[in-house]
Amino acid sequence: MPRDGLGPPGAQHVVVIGAGFGGIAAALRARRLGYQVTVVERLPAIGGRARxxxxxxxxxxxxPTVITAPQLFDELFALFGERLSDHVELLPVRPWYRILFADGRHFEYGSSAEEMRAAVAAFAPDDLAGYDRLMQRSRALYEVGFDQLGAQPFHTARSMLRALPAIIRFGGYRSVSSLVAGFIRDEALRKVFSLQPLLIGGHPFRTSAIYALIPYLEQKWGVWFPRGGTGALVSALEGLMVRHGIRLQLGRTVSRILVSGGRAAGVELDGGVRLPADIVIANSDAPHVHAALLPDPVRRMRQVDRMNYSMGLFVLCFGTDRSWPDVAHHTIILGERWRTLLDEIFDGDQVPNDPSLYLHRPAATDASLQPPGQDGFYVLAPVPNLRAGIDWDRAAPLLRNRILKLLEERVLPGLSGHIVTERSMTPQDFAHDYLSRHGAGFSVAPTLLQSAFFRFHNQGPIPGLYLVGAGTHPGAGVPGVLTTAKVMESLLAAETVH
Ligand SMILES: Cc1cc2nc3c(=O)[nH]c(=O)nc-3n(C[C@H](O)[C@H](O)[C@H](O)COP(=O)(O)OP(=O)(O)OC[C@H]3O[C@@H](n4cnc5c(N)ncnc54)[C@H](O)[C@@H]3O)c2cc1C
Structure with missing residues (x-):
């Protein structure tokens, strides 16, 4: 196993473009295979969207603030004989979410299978039997979608044909919303079990029902928050990379992938410096790789232009000089509208007047992220991505005021006058900072026709090039992007000769 040094003399060199969770995991996995590894990241710190x-x-x-499937992080430490728990403490979150409805009702989601059944029985007793059946289906989808297919490469049509019977058997051609409606009658409860696609950038009425695996995944592995925040997890991974000889070049942007003899041969950085490499792994947004980093004959502009992209995100972080101790760690605040609001977010060209929100209050789990007696929040509103042509310089302050008013009315009474610091990100920032195409929050959307074989392949269009991250198979979300690196590893291992 390579330790501390930079691999055996003559070890082949891998360059990883981007240090999101996908790039970090890919770098560690390539290192474990014995490569010398250099990671180039355009931001001043690693973590990507986990900023x-x-x-x-x-x-x-x-x-990301909702950490599920933590065993995928354990695996990365175990590659080098280490333990995640020696470097970062994962705290259980209770409840997993609180979901507030416009009519004043709320649903306490999690934090165990028993608590979920009790919450369903109290909220919509007639739906308990349907809920039990929905969870059986969620488990079956998890076993196929996550355990069997998630970490398998899907770069050949044959691999898709092999998976097709299972996808059809479990209704993967339907949407999450349509699947849930087959089990649950209460309209509010239907939303509770249909909103998960939004966490990975999908419209619940268009996202493949395969993603109805998420409720079972949460029950199997729990919902966690790292002490010190998600940033503490990123720091622990940075330590692991550095201890095992992975080189980081921060604040440097790759402007193109070099190709020689039809093979990836390294990268060129802004300013013209070249880093030769035997293998290139791109964690930069997959559509950006094809549209901007690859030379003409191999880039896939038709695919890039044709694809549907996830929605954009408006993220507002704010700190207050008082606290709201009764507010849960994760609160989802739904408005009157559901389907028309979703259509407006995914197809519209305006910022919705009545946004639905996710509110993060880490103080509910961890007191270390804000001064004593105060609260630090972030609130997230799904919004149209940059294809909608919204002028964000004008829209952002209006949306900020709308959101704070809504929070004051529904969750944080007396908020006005207590905000002492704030900052926000719009889809424009996603495009500028992360080079995310169309400023999408989660790269291309997780529809069936953009999943598995139909998503960007982990095996790039030229030998020696691999892709990981949200735009590749299996897709967005922290468990998804960590799995993209496992897929990449199996492909890379197949071409590795030692
Ligand atoms: C606000 C928000 C909340 C979320 N909440 C959750 C959650 O609670 N739970 C969950 O599981 N998921 C969540 N997600 C989704 C999850 O965070 C992402 O899907 C995942 O982190 C994306 O990882 P990635 O590997 O695709 O890379 P990214 O995080 O997108 O990182 C890619 C990196 O590549 C760099 N880069 C791009 N181009 C270049 C270049 N040319 N040269 C050098 N560097 C480059 C970028 O700067 C960036 O750092 C959330 C996402 C967002 C935005």
Missing amino acids: VFQQDGFTFDAG
């Missing part, structure tokens, strides 16, 4: 802002005494995670 942290330190501001006025508050630590704001600005990306």
Whole structure:
């Protein structure tokens, strides 16, 4: 096993473009295979969307906050004989979510199978039997979609043909919403079990029912929050990379992938510096790789233009000089509208007047991220991506005010006058900072026709090039992108000669 040094003399060199969770996991897996590994990241820190802002005494995670399937992180430490738990403590979250409805009712989601059944029985007793059947289906989907197909490469039509019977058998051609409606009658409860696609950038009425695996995944592995925030998990991974000789070049942007003799041969950075490599692994947004980093004959512009992209996100971090101790760690605030609101977010060209929101209050689990007696939040509104042509310089302040008013009315009474610090990100920032095509929050959307073989392949269009991250198979979300690196590893291992 390679330790501390940079691999055996003459070890082949891998360059990884981008240090999101997908790139980090890919770098570690390539290192474990014995490669010398260099990661090039355009931002000043690693983590990608799992970004942290330190501001006025508050630590704001600005990306993922719901950590599921933590065993995928354990695996990365175990590759090098280490344990995740020696470097970061994962705290259980209770409840997993609280979901607020416009009519004043709320649903306490999780934090165990028993608590879920009790919550369903109290909320919509007639739906308990249907809920039990829905969970059986969720488990079956998990076993096929996550355990069997998730970590398998899908770069050949034959692999898709092999998987097709299972996808059809479990209704993968339907949408999550349509599947859930077959089991649950209560309209509000239907939303509770249909909203998960939004967490990976999908319209619940268009996302493949395969993603109805998420409720079972949560029950099997739990919902966690790292002590010190998601940033603490990123720091632990950075330590692992550095301890095992992975080189990081931060604040450098790859401007193109070099090709020689029809094979990936390295990368060129902004400013013209070249890093030769035997293998290139791109964690930069997959459509961006094809549209901007690859040379003409191999880029796939038709595919890039034709695809549907996930929605954009408006993220507002704010700190207050008082706290709201009764507010849960994860609160989802739904408005009156559901389907028309979703259509407006995915197809419309305006910021919705009545956004539905996700509110993150880490103080519910971890007191270390804000000054004592105060609260640090981030609130997230799904919005149209940049294809909608919204002028975000004008729209952002209006949306910010709308959101804070809504929060004050429904969750944080007395909020006005207590905000002491804030910052926001719009889809424009996603495009600028992460080079995310159309400023999409989660790359291309998780529809059936953009999943598995139909998503960007982990095996690139030229030998020696691999792709990982949200736009590739199996897709977005932290468990998804960590799995893209497992798929990449199996492909890379097949071409590795030692
Ligand atoms: C606000 C928000 C909340 C979320 N919440 C959750 C959650 O609670 N749970 C969950 O599981 N998922 C969540 N997600 C989804 C999850 O965070 C993402 O799907 C995942 O982190 C994306 O990882 P990635 O590997 O695709 O890369 P990214 O995080 O997108 O990182 C890619 C990196 O590549 C860099 N890069 C791009 N181009 C270049 C270049 N040319 N040269 C050098 N570097 C480059 C970028 O700067 C970036 O750092 C959330 C996402 C967002 C945005």
